[in-house]
Amino acid sequence: MISLEMTPQMKQIQQLTHWFAKNEIRPIAMEADKNEEVPYEWLDKVNKMGIHLNASSFSGGDKKKESSTKKKERESNRIAVVATEEMAWGCPAIALSLPGAGLGGPPVSSSGTPEQKERFLGIFTKDKPRWGAYALTEPDAGSDASGIRTTATKVDGGYILNGQKIFITNGGRASWNVVFATIDRDLGRAGQRAFVVEKGTPGFSCARVAEKMGLRANETAELVFEDCFVPDENLLGGEEMYSQDKNKPSGFKVAMATFDSTRPIVAAMAIGIARAAYEYTVDIVKKEYPKHGRLYHQASELLAEMEQDIIAARLLTWEAAWMADVGQANAKEAAICKAVAGKQALDICSKGIELLGPVGLDGHIVEKLYRDVKVFDIFEGTNQVQHLVTARRLYAEHDLYV
Numbered sequence: 169m170i171s172l173e174m175t176p177q178m179k180q181i182q183q184l185t186h187w188f189a190k191n192e193i194r195p196i197a198m199e200a201d202k203n204e205e206v207p208y209e210w211l212d213k214v215n216k217m218g219i220h221l222n223a224s225s226f227s228g229g230d231k232k233k234e235s236s237t238k239k240k241e242r243e244s245n246r247i248a249v250v251a252t253e254e255m256a257w258g259c260p261a262i263a264l265s266l267p268g269a270g271l272g273g274p275p276v277s278s279s280g281t282p283e284q285k286e287r288f289l290g291i292f293t294k295d296k297p298r299w300g301a302y303a304l305t306e307p308d309a310g311s312d313a314s315g316i317r318t319t320a321t322k323v324d325g326g327y328i329l330n331g332q333k334i335f336i337t338n339g340g341r342a343s344w345n346v347v348f349a350t351i352d353r354d355l356g357r358a359g360q361r362a363f364v365v366e367k368g369t370p371g372f373s374c375a376r377v378a379e380k381m382g383l384r385a386n387e388t389a390e391l392v393f394e395d396c397f398v399p400d401e402n403l404l405g406g407e408e409m410y411s412q413d414k415n416k417p418s419g420f421k422v423a424m425a426t427f428d429s430t431r432p433i434v435a436a437m438a439i440g441i442a443r444a445a446y447e448y449t450v451d452i453v454k455k456e457y458p459k460h461g462r463l464y465h466q467a468s469e470l471l472a473e474m475e476q477d478i479i480a481a482r483l484l485t486w487e488a489a490w491m492a493d494v495g496q497a498n499a500k501e502a503a504i505c506k507a508v509a510g511k512q513a514l515d516i517c518s519k520g521i522e523l524l525g526p527v528g529l530d531g532h533i534v535e536k537l538y539r540d541v542k543v544f545d546i547f548e549g550t551n552q553v554q555h556l557v558t559a560r561r562l563y564a565e566h567d568l569y570v
């Protein structure tokens with residue numbers, strides 16, 4: 169039976185991450201947004217404190233090690249959503265900039281060979297901040313990930329990559345990117361492979377995307393591969409994992425499986441943003457609105473809607489994370505929580521601005537949150553894509569295909 173009760177460990181992590189978000193993230197959030205960067209000294213400091221976007225939290229961990237760390241593993245997706253909501257409450261751009269494997273973690277933990285996991289996930293130590301990244305989107309393939317054009321040509325000892333990736337979170341500073349490419353476009357999804365491309369590999373270059381509307385402090389990069397040689401040992405999972413047999417994994421399946429664990433995390437970030445905007449708005453309404461009599465009652469309706477939407481989105485998100493923790497297929501629930509949280513969070517930030525009046529648009533945290541939240545109904549699949557995923561599952565469940 170579904171359990172959304174917080175375990176003692178979840179409560180403890182929630183308290184700790186809230187403390188961190190309030191005392192370490194929030195004080196630098198506005199400045200980082202203005203400067204479009206998180207100071208390296210700050211990242212180095214938090215890395216030494218051991219604060220990471222931890223790969224095993226995103227992925228649910230290594231199932232083979234489950235017996236020794238069973239309890240922790242079973243809570244890992246719920247712990248990740250609880251912690252991420254708090255971090256994003258502090259500032260989503262800074263939360264996304266925290267050192268760690270980030271979105272690159274789940275494909276490596278779920279599909280990497282033991283040697284690859286050790287090599288790529290073992291680098292996140294306290295000596296200096298390091299990042300991992302996930303590179304799927306291309307100029308002509310975003311929502312339709314099956315249409316990627318980056319090619320991987322087999323040569324002796326490895327593959328030659330050619331192509332371009334855009335909008336890659338932390339992609340430029342990452343020690344490695346999980347890069348999706350095709351060995352043969354005619355094979356469609358079965359032709360896709362996932363490679364781990366390390367920073368400094370000849371033929372691999374990147375540039376930062378500047379002046380985004382929101383999440384300005386977080387690096388978004390464009391990656392270019394020009395005759396870039398990647399050795400066989402960097403093919404994620406090894407050649408034996410891939411097959412043209414539809415029932416065996418392809419790079420496409422590796423890419424899509426990542427979303428089942430990361431969409432609830434992205435939803436949790438949207439909820440953290442919405443909660444930050446809501447709490448700030450409540451404070452201002454408390455201080456300012458009693459002076460305006462009738463308006464106070466009008467505000468209560470909007471505040472009630474904001475609170476209801478936050479709770480509803482959080483419950484959907486926790487459900488999807490709980491399903492991942494207990495090993496249930498959660499693609500539909502992950503898509504639903506992402507669609508609902510992204511849409512409601514945007515609406516909640518908009519209501520916050522409405523209630524604050526002109527002050528809400530004046531270099532204010534709610535104004536920043538409003539800019540930050542927009543992308544949450546775009547990345548990790550747009551809302552239309554979440555509807556498609558949900559509809560496909562519904563059709564399959566109700567045998568509606570003709």
Ligand SMILES: Cc1cc2nc3c(=O)[nH]c(=O)nc-3n(C[C@H](O)[C@H](O)[C@H](O)COP(=O)(O)OP(=O)(O)OC[C@H]3O[C@@H](n4cnc5c(N)ncnc54)[C@H](O)[C@@H]3O)c2cc1C
Pocket residue numbers: 271302303304305306307308309310311312334335336337338383388543546547548549550551552553556
């Ligand atoms: C700040 C930021 C960070 C990002 N980080 C990453 C990252 O780390 N790694 C990565 O790989 N990508 C990343 N992305 C890319 C992001 O995932 C894509 O932008 C997103 O998937 C949409 O793809 P697209 O931009 O190609 O839009 P398109 O797919 O061209 O979509 C354009 C519009 O058409 C709609 N549409 C498309 N297909 C359909 C359909 N079949 N039915 C109905 N409507 C449809 C979409 O919903 C959208 O409204 C990031 C993007 C941003 C902005």
